[in-house]
Amino acid sequence: MRNTLILLLLLLFVLTGSQRYMAQSNRAADEAALKALDIAWSKAAGAKDVDKTVSYYADEAMVMPSNSPALTTKEAIRAMWQGMLGAPNFSGGWTPTKVEVARSGDLAYVTGTYELSETDAGGKPVTDKGKYLEVWKKQADGNWKCVADMFNTSLPAR
């Protein structure tokens, strides 16, 4: 009986310790996973793949582009990407520069810069350079999805 109790105690201590250790190593893994996800997302946009591009958003995602109210429906978010990726000679993408994950591994944010080009109505090539801030949330199935996505130009106002 006494040995059983000691074993139980040891087990509890080991479990508590290993949970902490796992939280640490999961955090580094989550940061690497989010960086890779963000780069893959940019590639999907660069390939003008609308379906794949919108698949990175959570169901409740909010997208916040300039000169528009926040987009909160799947339809509005899809329409925005369809317009952007469907622009004449669209090309470009974005690169994450900072990823930070909560200790609990359920919430994170990513910042970075983008560079997107297209041909304007007058047939002239135009390039926008800007920055973005994304918030990601780990879903019930363990996959990270973007819940808030905001971006704006870094170029001077015309």
Place this chain on the structure above:
Amino acid sequence: MRNTLILLLLLLFVLTGSQRYMAQSNRAADEAALKALDIAWSKAAGAKDVDKTVSYYADEAMVMPSNSPALTTKEAIRAMWQGMLGAPNFSGGWTPTKVEVARSGDLAYVTGTYELSETDAGGKPVTDKGKYLEVWKKQADGNWKCVADMFNTSLPAR
């Protein structure tokens, strides 16, 4: 000896359970605290108090306004606010609409809308309506500070 072990076991179970309960109730408290902080922050800006306004940022904060690269130094962030709050007849503020906190209570994001007015160079009153996305991080002293702050206009491009 056996009773001591049983007591120890009980104590461990109670501690584990109460930690979980505290995490839940802390989360609701954190959400309420962040909403109140964001409203107080807006009031400081409305009162044109530059010192108080910049005090809501963490040391490593990044501010991401339109038509500018990301601001990453205290000096650049302060200069931006000084310019904004010092505009002729500046008035207005912002209102949080959504607050979400990580389970671990160390990271959170806030979204909302702003409305800011001033008098332009021609003496005409102008109002900008837009939205924002803030990421907050709990500091070592338990206070929440903003680590990433992005905003852009919701009005159509001129």
